[in-house]
Amino acid sequence: MSALRQAFALTLVFLGVLLATGLLADVSIRANLNQTIDNELLDKFDQIKTDLSRGATYQSIAGSYQSESEHFSVDEFISFKSDTGKIYGYPIPDLYGETGFINLAPYYFHEDEEDEESGEHVESETSWRAYVGRVPGGTLVVGASLRTRNQLLNTLPYAFLFSGGVMMLITLGGGLWFGWRAQRRLSKITHALDQIAAGDLTTRIAPQDCKDDLDILSVKLDDTTQRLATTLQQVRDLSVNIAHDLKTPLTRLRAQLEQTQEQNLKGISDAEGVAAALRKTDELLEVFDALLRISRIQSGERKKQFQQLQLDTLANEVAEIYQAVIEETGRSFSLEINEATTINADRVLLIQALANLIENALRHTPQDAQVTLFVSGNTLGLRDNGPGIPVEFYPRVLEPMFRMEKSRSTPGAGLGLALVKAIADLHQAELILSAPASGSGLSIEFVFAKEQTGAN
Structure with a gap:
């Protein structure tokens, strides 16, 4: 109607x-x-x-x-x-x-x-x-x-008819005006949805000021359209990045296999070439395996394995595992714990996320850098005093397959931080990237929502 x-x-x-x-x-x-x-x-x-x-x-x-x-x-x-x-x-x-x-x-x-x-x-x-x-x-x-x-009593019917008639006209006029106004706005929303369905994700319908439920609905539709446009753009970027990241190792693998084939035709055994081909194949499998892990985490299946976990206990466990590894590279490591809380989380995934952050720190910081694992209340994070990341790239580095190095010649597929972001989303935690107070380096924090935490 x-x-x-x-x-x-x-x-x-x-x-x-x-x-x-x-x-x-x-x-x-x-x-x-x-x-x-x-x-x-x-x-x-x-x-x-x-x-x-x-x-x-x-x-x-x-x-x-x-x-x-x-x-x-x-x-x-x-x-x-x-x-x-x-x-x-x-x-x-x-x-x-x-x-x-x-x-x-x-x-x-x-x-x-x-x-x-x-x-x-x-x-x-x-x-x-x-x-x-x-x-x-x-x-x-x-x-x-x-x-x-x-x-x-003889006057009452006329009074009722007059007042009722006036009220009816006012109500009818007001109702038709409001109905026409609402219908016009609904038609605008319908037209916008048709444009969105046709693929035009730049369409926006929300007014500047929200005055009623239809305005709020328009804002929600615009937000949904924006998120959909962002998601589609991320899918396009991911497709391009996957194509780039797979094309290079596949090209190298093909060249290695052709060389090995030529050696075999000459009757020369090329064990080193076969081993190199296997290594390149393993690299490709690692990329696909990382993508599958991100997909499984984003599906929410791992929530079934959530359990009560103390952040200070988790931080101590990670420090015990990785402190020696970090210090062997010449870097310094420290652990800071301040009023840790208890969260409902997947222990294995959080350790995996911290391991990815530590690996990134080791890869992108100089040998004399300082790496700090810290816990403060409902926050868990890692910071370093390395070169850091430009602020404008903070959102992009969390996207799958994104790499700041356009030549893509260095090791890695750009999936480490994307996996960390997926783990943070699974735990309903806000993932915050910032520069440390010292002004250089990078700090990445998990800030867990209140419903995920409890008093310790």
Whole structure:
């Protein structure tokens, strides 16, 4: 259902609710008015009964409500018939034998009212409400005109129709305007999604200011499109890098195999050539194996092997394994631990990640460099004082197969830090690259989320 049809349907629902509310209000107002009139009649009856018990005469009480004339000109009356048969006030023969509340038709009285058009006095069609009851010495009838009540009740439908009509027009107009506005924005989103589906990932639909849910949805769609574009670009870059990294060793392998074949044709055994070919084959297999490891880690299967792990214990274990290896290269090694926490993690993968970082440090730092493994709260990391990495390359070096050295002549396939990034994502840890406080070198930190940590 379009937004316009929804707005129209909601307007019809509002109209139905308004009509139902009007009917309920009419019933409630009628009941309240009738109850108010009955209460006033009862109060008047009790007041007159009290006055009579205090010595007031029927003549004085009746005279205060109406004149001796034949026609009524007031909105209330009383009538009293004594036990001896004498009547005071306006005579109503049919009522003296009744008890309780009674509705009286207009013909009970000769009441005059002024015609609004001609100005002449005409006989009124106003009905009355009366209460009949016993008082000392006779029967008392107290009555009240229903003119004001009837006028109010006759006005109510018109008031409801007018106010309801105005509200309906305002609601319909507002609903259609909002519906048209929402439909236009939804159409824009739909068109953008069609463009994205057609391959145009540069399409953006979010406004500058977020004001409602549709704006938030637009922002989310733009974020998703941006991430999709980034992912596709990474896939393209990965494909190009894989092609470059595989083409060179495959070309060398082919050349080595051709040389070995020529030697064999000459009857010369080339064991060294075969060994070189095997080494190149192993290098290719290592690349594919690293890619498969990254893929398996990104699938999340290793989360089943998570267990409680103390960061200081992990750091000590890695230091015990790699300190000697680092120092044998002439570099210095130190371990810093400050208020370590416990995390829910895969021990083997974290050791693998730290091993990759140490290998990178050994590969890219001078022999007199300082390598430091550190733990601080929920942070685990490695830093060195080597040449470091330019800040603009921080995001790129975490991508698979990315290498800053464009000639790609040095050992390695650019998968070490990509594997570290995959392990960090698996643990919902933020991987932060920065320069140490000394200003040179590189610091790589795992910052584990709170839900992954616990007090130690």
